[in-house]
Amino acid sequence: MAAQDILPTIILIGILYALYKWLTGPKTPSDPFRGVTRPMVESVTSAFPDVSIESVVFSLSRTRNPQTTSEIILDRGTLPAAPADFVVPDHLRPVAVRSATPASSSSTAATAQAAAVKQQSLIDRYNLSSRLAGDSAKASASPEPPTSGGGSGVSSGVATPSSIASGKWEATREDREKDLRARKERMILEARRKILEKEAKEAAAAADKAKAE
Template sequence: MGEVVNVIVAVAVIVFIVRWATSGKDESSGPSPSSVLGFKPRNVTIEMVETVHNMFPDIPSDNIRYDLLRTGNVQQTTNTILERGFLPAPPPAYYTIYPRAVDQVPAANQPNAANVDATTSHAKSRAESLISRYNLQERVAVSSGISSATPEEACGKTVWEDSAEKREANLRERKARMILAARERLLAQQAGQASTSS
């Protein structure tokens, strides 16, 4: 009977030591990225972040990396930027696992109004170059009133034309309307930001 008690105590001590040793390793490694972020992060390489950042230099690298961690796909992240015009900022918990990108540190030290002015001037130069690319300078003055329309309303209904020339002309017109509508929305957004900042 005494030997059975000794074996049970020995097994209990061994189980306790094994649990204590394995739980200590888990606590020292910190929380897992999936528990902090709320999703299982995908593998993201520096090249993926740089590819998107080269296409959209005004989007912060941390926002790009956070979206790539969710999607794992450069094309999907690029489509999100093209559809929304921005990428949401990562939550504060993101910075506990992934340190801030180097290019974001100077931007955080600058005043907020300077960042808005730099972004506004960069967006204006991009919009002007797009307008000059499609020769829409004369239509810019006439484009007021499109800003309240949705993108579908701004580009008009799609009608299948009989000839390729008519289809191409229809596509050019729809592109022009979409560019002008996007310009109007950008100007309205910038005016709203300027009124709230002052």
């Protein structure tokens, strides 16, 4: 009888000990990238190529939503910087991302060309070709636009919705989506304008250098 009484006690003690070790043992850290996928990263980086991949992935690891991350970029102009020890796993890096190479005149031209191609793909995605054609027609009609009136630095064909200018947050989801799309279109066209200006300056500098030689 004594042995029969001791056996259940030993089993109970063993169960309690195992439960104690499980509760007090080291916890396996949760995956900070759970819920973040490569398509989510690519959707943000393709719309905002100037934002670093580290900042995009770090933001997505907190929001788990590319729409929310895009809205943060549109509201603040950028994303909070990722911690210095933050490392983007390879399975989240977009296929087009490559390691940085030493800067040179040829690599600079290749980078500008790649950026122009990316902007062109975004223009096709958002059906902005007609607005680019309108910009070209306006530029041809008025080669010397007036500098007065505070219109410098913004392309004439890039319309700014009143909701963007006033910072108003639309009430309905449909209006918010339209507002977000308008902001994206404005940023895409502005980014392309800057790329074209940069290419024109580089071409002019190269021509001047060739004449000097």
